[in-house]
Amino acid sequence: MPTTIELESLLRETGLRVTRPRMAVLGAVCEHPHADTGSIIDVTREDFGAVSHQAVYDVLRALTDAGLVRQIQPAGSVARYESRVGDNHHHIVCRACGAIADVDCAVGEAPCLTPSGNHGYVVDEAEVIYRGICPDCSTDYPSEKNDPLRKETSA
Amino acid sequence: MPTTIELESLLRETGLRVTRPRMAVLGAVCEHPHADTGSIIDVTREDFGAVSHQAVYDVLRALTDAGLVRQIQPAGSVARYESRVGDNHHHIVCRACGAIADVDCAVGEAPCLTPSGNHGYVVDEAEVIYRGICPDCSTDYPSEKNDPLRKETSA
DNA sequence: AGCTAACCTTGATCGATTCAAGAAAGCGGA
DNA sequence: TCCGCTTTCTTGAATCGATCAAGGTTAGCT
Numbered sequence: 001m002p003t004t005i006e007l008e009s010l011l012r013e014t015g016l017r018v019t020r021p022r023m024a025v026l027g028a029v030c031e032h033p034h035a036d037t038g039s040i041i042d043v044t045r046e047d048f049g050a051v052s053h054q055a056v057y058d059v060l061r062a063l064t065d066a067g068l069v070r071q072i073q074p075a076g077s078v079a080r081y082e083s084r085v086g087d088n089h090h091h092i093v094c095r096a097c098g099a100i101a102d103v104d105c106a107v108g109e110a111p112c113l114t115p116s117g118n119h120g121y122v123v124d125e126a127e128v129i130y131r132g133i134c135p136d137c138s139t140d141y142p143s144e145k146n147d148p149l150r151k152e153t154s155a
Numbered sequence: 156m157p158t159t160i161e162l163e164s165l166l167r168e169t170g171l172r173v174t175r176p177r178m179a180v181l182g183a184v185c186e187h188p189h190a191d192t193g194s195i196i197d198v199t200r201e202d203f204g205a206v207s208h209q210a211v212y213d214v215l216r217a218l219t220d221a222g223l224v225r226q227i228q229p230a231g232s233v234a235r236y237e238s239r240v241g242d243n244h245h246h247i248v249c250r251a252c253g254a255i256a257d258v259d260c261a262v263g264e265a266p267c268l269t270p271s272g273n274h275g276y277v278v279d280e281a282e283v284i285y286r287g288i289c290p291d292c293s294t295d296y297p298s299e300k301n302d303p304l305r306k307e308t309s310a
Numbered sequence: 311a312g313c314t315a316a317c318c319t320t321g322a323t324c325g326a327t328t329c330a331a332g333a334a335a336g337c338g339g340a
Numbered sequence: 341t342c343c344g345c346t347t348t349c350t351t352g353a354a355t356c357g358a359t360c361a362a363g364g365t366t367a368g369c370t
Contacts, residue, residue, distance in 0.1 A: 017367050019317065037357075052319045057358070059317090073230035075282070078357060092276050103270040113283060115258040120290035121247050127230070127284045128268060135275035172336055174348065192326075207350045212327070214348090233326065 001031050014066040024048035025059040026083070029069050033082040034091075034100040040081065074100070074129050088112060092130035096137035103130060156186050169221040179203035180214040181238070184224050188237045189246075189255040195236065229255070229284050243267060247285035251292035258285060 028043040063069035088110045090103040113126035183198040218224035243265045245258040268281035
């Protein structure tokens with residue numbers, strides 16, 4: 001969890017004004033990776049007092065535009081935010097409880113995969129979302145499925 | 156575009172009743188890959204007359220559950236549907252106009268990638284979404300970015 | 311200290327989807 | 341062919357996540 005000084009520096013260095021809602025939201029995102037907007041609103045209000053929902057939406061947009069925060073949205077989910085940026089990491093989502101964990105990208109920058117046929121597109125990103133069952137939701141899972149020899153290299 | 160007989164067979168073989176809305180929606184999805192729900196409602200009504208919005212939502216859910224149709228939802232998009240199922244293919248999305256194209260999966264079944272660290276999850280799917288600019292939105296795009304030697308194998 | 315543009319507050323609105331109650335119909339069995 | 345029943349459809353209401361909008365507040369620059 002970054003200090004107040006660190007949060008202020010992050011904001012100033014990207015040309016953003018230092019305001020109480022911005023400090024609050026950035027802190028909340030740092031402390032709660034992959035949180036959705038409703039959770040960020042709640043946490044922000046618990047930790048820093050009254051903040052309008054519009055401010056949270058605006059701040060998240062500003063932080064994302066500035067590259068301080070990354071927005072993700074796995075299929076079936078609302079928008080979520082994380083402060084881990086710049087390494088093109090992927091995510092793994094639990095089908096049962098919705099838990100999300102980070103997965104390092106083997107390449108470290110986008111795009112990390114090349115489509116087998118790109119239809120003439122200029123590809124600049126390959127987003128990989130792994131899905132499965134997390135340890136907490138799995139009482140007994142077949143280990144054969146984790147056999148690396150049956151699958152290709154990681155994204 | 157499948158014939159009426161083929162659509163009926165698809166429904167019967169998966170234990171679904173053959174109803175007019177179901178025939179209509181399945182036909183619409185076959186004819187308009189990656190269409191969103193609103194488009195499917197419009198097309199269904201144009202081609203087959205009055206159908207309630209609730210029926211379309213219910214039919215799409217039933218067809219997806221039955222495996223006849225696949226739901227996708229790239230980040231920033233609403234739910235979309237396609238009839239191409241069973242081959243774990245991926246998608247490429249244009250950042251400018253939102254166009255979506257299919258990308259063959261090099262493996263052909265899920266999961267086609269192994270996460271570099273899986274946090275104890277049992278992974279059963281790796282969804283890959285490529286993003287970039289489609290030919291129609293790109294007036295001149297740098298060919299270097301398509302250099303296959305600088306990127307890893309396709310998903 | 312003053313000014314200004316950016317930011318925040320408050321409330322309204324919208325689009326996508328789900329919920330809910332009752333009517334309609336597909337299908338199996340007689 | 342007819343009947344009954346469960347599934348499906350219709351219609352309208354509700355919810356949720358996010359955006360729009362007008363006006364007040366304030367961070368930062370001069």
